Amino acid sequence: MQGRLSEIPLAEVLKLLGQGQATGVLELQPMRYQLWWQAGKMVGALAPGFSLHQLMMSQGGVSASVLQVAMRAYVVAGSKSPFGVWLVERYGWQWRELQWLFHQQVVRPVCRLLGAAEARFEFRPRQALPLAHLTGLSAEPLEVLLAGLRALRDWRVLFDQLPEPASALVSRYQGRPPYRLNHQEWHLWEYADGETSLASIAQAWQVEVLTVQQVAFRLMSVGLVAELPLLATAKQLGAASASELTGDFLESLAQSLQQL
Amino acid sequence: MAIMRIVVTGPVGSGKSTFVRTVSEIQTVDTDRQATDETALLKATTTVAMDFGRVTFGNKMSLHVYGTPGQERFDFMWEILIEHAHAYILLVPGHQPGAFRTARRILTFMEQRVRLPYLVGVTHLDVPQAWPLPYVGMAVGVHPDLLLAVNATQKPSVVSALVQLIQRCHTRRTQSQLSAQEV
Numbered sequence: 001m002q003g004r005l006s007e008i009p010l011a012e013v014l015k016l017l018g019q020g021q022a023t024g025v026l027e028l029q030p031m032r033y034q035l036w037w038q039a040g041k042m043v044g045a046l047a048p049g050f051s052l053h054q055l056m057m058s059q060g061g062v063s064a065s066v067l068q069v070a071m072r073a074y075v076v077a078g079s080k081s082p083f084g085v086w087l088v089e090r091y092g093w094q095w096r097e098l099q100w101l102f103h104q105q106v107v108r109p110v111c112r113l114l115g116a117a118e119a120r121f122e123f124r125p126r127q128a129l130p131l132a133h134l135t136g137l138s139a140e141p142l143e144v145l146l147a148g149l150r151a152l153r154d155w156r157v158l159f160d161q162l163p164e165p166a167s168a169l170v171s172r173y174q175g176r177p178p179y180r181l182n183h184q185e186w187h188l189w190e191y192a193d194g195e196t197s198l199a200s201i202a203q204a205w206q207v208e209v210l211t212v213q214q215v216a217f218r219l220m221s222v223g224l225v226a227e228l229p230l231l232a233t234a235k236q237l238g239a240a241s242a243s244e245l246t247g248d249f250l251e252s253l254a255q256s257l258q259q260l
Numbered sequence: 261m262a263i264m265r266i267v268v269t270g271p272v273g274s275g276k277s278t279f280v281r282t283v284s285e286i287q288t289v290d291t292d293r294q295a296t297d298e299t300a301l302l303k304a305t306t307t308v309a310m311d312f313g314r315v316t317f318g319n320k321m322s323l324h325v326y327g328t329p330g331q332e333r334f335d336f337m338w339e340i341l342i343e344h345a346h347a348y349i350l351l352v353p354g355h356q357p358g359a360f361r362t363a364r365r366i367l368t369f370m371e372q373r374v375r376l377p378y379l380v381g382v383t384h385l386d387v388p389q390a391w392p393l394p395y396v397g398m399a400v401g402v403h404p405d406l407l408l409a410v411n412a413t414q415k416p417s418v419v420s421a422l423v424q425l426i427q428r429c430h431t432r433r434t435q436s437q438l439s440a441q442e443v
Contacts, residue, residue: 001391007358012399019398161361170372172401194372226368226401231339245346249262249321250430254423256317260283260415 002122009161010114011145011221013121014042018141019223024125031119035110036129041138043082044130045106052083052133055104060097074132084135102137111148117157142222146179149218155210162213163227165199168192169216170228177224188215192225261322266425267341268311269328269366270351271359275383275412276327277311279351282418283325284313310337323422342370347377347425351410352400355387360399367400377428381410381421 003013005028017026021040027033036044044052053071056062070091071083079086084101087093155162163169169192181189191201198216202209219225268276311327326341342348348370352363363380370378380402382393391399397407408424411417 001395002389003357003391007356008360008399012361016395016398020395167365170368227365228368228372229365231373245262245264245429245433247430247433249264250426250433253264253317253321253323254426254430256321257315257323257419257423257426260315260419 001125002120005116005119005121005157006160009158010116010121011149011158011217012161013123014110014141014145015221015223017123022123022125024123024127026121026123028113028116029120029122031116033109033113035106036127036134038129038138040141042106042110042141042144043138044134045109046130046133047109050109052101052105052135055101059104060101071132079131081131082129082134082136083132084137088136098135098137102135102139105135106139107144107147110144111151114145114148115152115154115157143179145221146218149214149221150182155214158217161217162210163198163216163220164229165202165209165213166197166230168194168197168228168230169219169225170194171224172226173224179222179224184211184215185219188212188219189224192219194228195230197230261320263322263324264347264426264429265324265326265345266422267326267328267345267348268351269348269370271353271356271362271366273356274351274353274359274363275410276351278412279349279381279410279418280311280313280325280327282412282415283315283422285315286313310341325422342374342376345374345376347429349410349421349425350378350380350400350402351412352380352382352396353384354382354390354393354396355384357391357399360396363400367402377425377432378406379421379425379428380407381412382407383410383412385409386411 005013013026017037018040022037023039024037026035026037028035031047033047034045035042036046053067056067057064070087073090074083074086077086081089084093084098088095088098152158169188171189171192177189187205188201198212199209202212205212216225216227220227268279270276310329311325313325313327314322315325316322326345328341329337350363350367350370353359367380370376380397380400382396384390385393393407393409394404397404408421409417410421
């Protein structure tokens with residue numbers, strides 16, 4: 001699975017890997033950023049000059065010598081657990097410390113990358129996880145996406161991926177959304193009627209249409225709504241009016257085609 | 261003569277014109293013209309109105325296959341094509357992730373406008389950078405049961421897709437008759 005972020009946004013790639021319960025590594029070039037996945041969840045990240053160990057030293061208050069001793073013991077023990085879990089079990093580390101490190105290692109960089117300019121990506125499935133660089137924690141991609149897109153300030157790279165102002169939205173989720181939506185997202189969710197264009201919603205809200213497009217993109221990214229292009233002509237289509245075909249006809253046609 | 265009309269739709273470069281040409285017994289009526297907009301980056305020509313192909317069996321049965329315009333503009337041409345269709349197949353180029361969004365838009369449009377049996381055929385799967393079939397299905401938002409690999413240049417593959425679509429029409433017809441009887 002590969003492509004360019006100019007063709008398909010990172011938000012979409014992350015959603016698909018989550019949906020596909022992917023295990024493996026997503027690599028972004030040229031930044032050589034690796035995002036590790038297990039069963040559809042993000043479990044760790046690595047890049048040149050950026051790893052769990054470096055975060056522990058630069059932001060976690062762990063000295064290089066202590067880390068070296070711990071790592072040597074981890075390797076000698078031949079542990080099959082992620083390094084973070086091992087630290088909790090052997091050295092009495094607190095989970096909240098790991099949570100903070102995991103946030104710095106995975107959640108924050110992913111949110112930042114959502115607005116990244118052109119990059120090539122490739123997902124390689126079934127790669128052995130780099131356990132020595134993992135905390136043992138994981139993140140749901142859709143929750144990270146929603147938070148990241150809310151925080152995104154520069155939408156230029158996603159401009160071509162936004163739903164058209166002339167399109168409407170249709171709901172893709174039955175019942176109450178599984179995420180905590182903010183006021184604007186709720187409001188737009190209520191407009192997912194398949195009839196009202198984003199431009200009309202912007203007019204009703206008295207905001208720029210770009211704002212509505214961005215909120216719509218967030219809801220689309222987490223699978224709550226889909227974009228519905230409205231017909232260019234005034235007339236909307238009703239039910240198809242083609243003549244009914246008999247069962248015998250369909251059977252004969254299928255048989256005859258198979259003999260071609 | 262009874263005629264079944266099937267619409268072949270999909271993003272630019274998904275193989276719609278090829279699909280119609282591969283199965284048609286007549287020289288297809290195509291309306292390809294030199295592409296002038298962003299489509300030109302993907303292919304030199306694009307279908308501006310529609311493609312039309314036909315397969316006839318004796319003097320009783322005929323299958324008409326219509327390809328939608330290449331560029332994604334939902335105008336009167338779509339109206340005409342959809343209104344008289346019995347089923348449709350959406351082709352998605354598996355090697356062009358940039359086209360998945362367009363395919364999803366087309367599918368949402370079709371699902372909302374008409375209740376017709378359909379299948380999603382993923383093309384260009386022989387290209388090395390093509391995405392795995394299940395991921396293309398998820399990107400387009402289609403149930404795995406409705407997904408199949410199609411090689412638009414190979415007659416057996418095109419015929420197999422059409423036969424599966426016709427069988428789907430038949431199953432749906434039988435199901436609606438049964439539910440009508442229950443009522």
